[in-house]
Amino acid sequence: MKFLCVGCDEPMRLESVDGPEQGSVSVTFGCPRCSHRVALLTNPAETQLVRSLGVKIGGRGLPPEPLEVLSTALGPQRAGAVEAAGEEGPVWAEAAAARLERLPPLARPMARMAISRYARERGVTTVTPELMDEYRARMAF
Numbered sequence: 001m002k003f004l005c006v007g008c009d010e011p012m013r014l015e016s017v018d019g020p021e022q023g024s025v026s027v028t029f030g031c032p033r034c035s036h037r038v039a040l041l042t043n044p045a046e047t048q049l050v051r052s053l054g055v056k057i058g059g060r061g062l063p064p065e066p067l068e069v070l071s072t073a074l075g076p077q078r079a080g081a082v083e084a085a086g087e088e089g090p091v092w093a094e095a096a097a098a099r100l101e102r103l104p105p106l107a108r109p110m111a112r113m114a115i116s117r118y119a120r121e122r123g124v125t126t127v128t129p130e131l132m133d134e135y136r137a138r139m140a141f
């Protein structure tokens with residue numbers, strides 16, 4: 001990815017980088033021919049994307065995960081991130097875990113978290129297929 005000056009069809013050069021401040025970085029690019037400039041202000045996820053442009057960003061940042069960059073920058077938060085942020089959950093009974101495995105892979109972390117939360121709210125320490133039914137019945141209105 002490069003920025004092009006539309007008027008000159010010239011790749012813009014990196015001029016300056018400010019930050020990161022709270023994970024955000026301000027990057028300025030300039031056209032070497034007409035001195036047109038653009039600035040880019042990123043959020044923390046986009047900061048990773050900017051790293052992929054070869055911008056050297058100092059300070060403490062997120063670990064580079066090149067394959068994650070696009071999905072993070074372009075899509076809603078990935079299910080994996082939700083799972084990572086999950087709290088300590090109840091135990092999953094074997095039958096319940098097996099049932100969770102039958103869900104599409106992308107749906108699993110969300111379902112696991114939602115049902116775990118449902119169990120915690122009820123002081124249930126083991127997730128069973130019955131609890132999953134109960135949860136689903138409740139969610140289906």
Ligand SMILES: [Zn+2]
Pocket residue numbers: 005006007008009010031032033034035036
């Ligand atoms: Zn230009």
